[in-house]
Amino acid sequence: MLDLRPHVRPGDGVWWGQAAAEATPLVDALHEQFADIGDVRAFCGISPHRRTPPDGLTVVSYGAMGQLRSLRERLEVVPAHYSTLPRLFAQRLLPGDVGLVQVAPPGPDGTCSLGIGVDYSADAARYSRTLVAEVNHRMPVTRGEPGIPLDRFAAVLETDRPLPALSDRAPDDVDAAIAAHVADLVEDGDTIQIGVGALPNAILAGLAGHRDLGVHTGMITDGVLRLVEAGVVTGSRKEIDPGVVMTGMALCSPGLYASLPGLPVEFRPAGYTHGAAVLARLGRLVSVNAALQIDLTGQVGSETVAGRYLGGVGGQADFSGAAARTGARSIIALRSCAGESSTVVTALDGPVTTARADVDVVVTEHGVAHLRGCPLPDRPRRLAAIADPRHRDALLRAASPKGLR
DSSP states (O other): OOOOTTTOOTTOEEEEOOGGGOOHHHHHHHHHHHHHHOSOEEEOSSBOSOOOOOTTOEEEESBOOBGGGGGGGGEEEOOOOGGGHHHHHHTTOSOOSEEEEEEOOOOTTSEEOOTTBOHHHHHHHHTOSEEEEEEETTSOOOEESOOEEGGGEEEEEEEOOOOOOOOOOOOOHHHHHHHHHHHHHOOTTOEEEEOOSHHHHHHHHHTTTOOSBEEBOSEEOHHHHHHHHTTSBOOTTOSSSTTOEEESEEOOOHHHHHHGGGSSEEEOOHHHHSOHHHHTTOTTEEEEEOOSEEETTOOEEOSEETTEEOOBOTTHHHHHHHHHHTSSEEEEEOOSEETTEESEESSOSSOOSBOGGGOOEEEETTEEEEOTTOOGGGHHHHHHTTSOHHHHHHHHHHOOGGGGO
16 A cells, blocks of 8 residues: 555645546545544545545535445535536645546656546646556556656556446336437437436437437446447537547446547546537537436426435536537436436425526426427426326426416
């Protein structure tokens, strides 16, 4: 185990990469050595590992994704659009003194690729006093970001461990029904942004009959790479970065991690993948985002339900806003029920994540509600029509002009 005590000072803010790019051995070392280091705050995004932070270690994130949900009161959420993370690190509003980074072995020029985890790591690294690296011999060298010089790292731990694989439940019939509706809304030549999970996987599989799709998104999974290999995703009609899948992260199966260097995929920082000026140039952008709830006016809740943080703002508002204003269409796709509770509600349980003005279409397994240009009085009827049939009458009875202002 690497000794972090010479590099992390009491009062420091420490960050590390997310998902499969997490420098797990270094994070474990921080936990083990925390009592000797002293007061430290930490920042991370999606975490694939369930840990109980040592007493006194505050964990900060932009949401409660992955295993961070289990922290509950130990987690401090900073509501922020993903596109603003670079500025928050630059302004030292997020923990950023020391970065724990997983990288590929250095190339002939002495630089280490950030591999599958460029996203906020590339931006945070620019503003960190100290960087400590896990040089993983199984991290692929990817295109896009130039990488970090080996001599920039204060300490290095070499590993040879497999990258974590995507572990979602298999899509079911409800996912497939939603996917079929979404596929009808996507046109050949569109550029897709989509998230991760069973429903996005089903949607990607449902696009197999399309042609010349492009991809510009925050994270790619097996579903995107299979469409690349099948010739469905060519990017030939993209207004910018033609022929290239643009992303910041990857969370795939092991075999597809190894194939990345040979595929037309580029990894860029969050300021590029989510930046408003960049997204405004994608005139055929179709954003497809999930939600926890949607109210009868089209407001989207993707953060909390019943007072518990279950998600985050993330890139949803960045992409939905761009797709609705300057792109092709903004789609919110969700199952009509969570357990026995309707996800189409008269009022959100938590904050509004995405404004109703940035939602063009809502899709459930029961159909499609077109909201672009739809006046407020007509929205409850359209949204109730795609709710679970058991809840439709109650939703319509609860709707009133006063609640639609």
